[in-house]
């Protein structure tokens with residue numbers, strides 16, 4: 524059902540041979556057409572837990588175009604688990620492609636105002652009262668089980684890479700990579716939102732909690748963050764990014780998502796151009812999926828890949 528281990532392939536672009544840098548991509552976007560990328564990595568152990576402990580429904584949170592809710596809804600349908608998504612914002616967003624698909628997969632959607640959404644503790648308390656046997660997953664799958672799922676990514680890679688790159692939202696994927704990389708590897712996260720350095724505390728906390736939960740690893744130089752490639756904020760795109768995405772896809776034959784992986788690849792190429800990696804460096808980028816977001820962009824009038832519907 525899932526394409527695991529996900530394949531890795533080399534990325535070709537002129538600048539790479541000029542700079543003597545090798546770039547490979549781990550195609551987690553191919554894991555499943557709907558439960559894509561790092562979202563399945565982060566959900567896998569929660570689904571195992573809810574099956575083992577018979578916890579139901581599975582409830583989580585997200586924005587109106589959330590890759591996480593889309594993946595949860597699709598996985599719920601695949602494994603026959605009832606799911607509920609608490610969506611930040613107005614009920615009018617229920618007709619966007621992300622939420623329409625989630626609903627079709629059987630997810631119950633509940634819309635909460637932005638102010639309610641910020642008071643998650645209160646929401647969770649109410650949910651626990653209403654559903655005594657639910658499994659509640661934080662937004663973005665940002666918990667220890669999510670981190671543990673992401674520690675499996677590098678286990679699938681036999682070759683040596685000097686640098687491992689991931690796009691960051693909650694930082695859960697980065698935490699899993701940082702905990703599972705070897706000491707001679709650098710882990711580099713690209714933040715998808717402004718004020719990216721705030722992520723350090725969250726990633727460190729996720730790593731701490733995962734070690735406390737019994738994960739056998741204490742890493743000395745865990746990760747670095749590139750925070751300059753957010754393109755003015757989360758889910759914002761401009762012409763330069765769109766052109767970069769189209770060129771990248773023409774050359775490499777696979778798609779990027781506008782919210783995370785495109786900004787990461789853009790930033791990485793910028794860093795390579797600026798000679799931030801010595802010749803001979805081998806870089807592995809995790810393609811974390813998120814391609815369902817392209818339909819959301821189209822819904823908002825931004826047609827990045829005219830051939831993708």
Ligand SMILES: *Cc1c(COP(=O)(O)O)cnc(C)c1O
Nearest residue numbers: 692693694695696783811812813
């Ligand atoms: C959710 C998502 C991320 C962010 O992952 P975190 O573990 O929350 O940092 C990165 N890339 C894509 C495509 C995503 O959908």
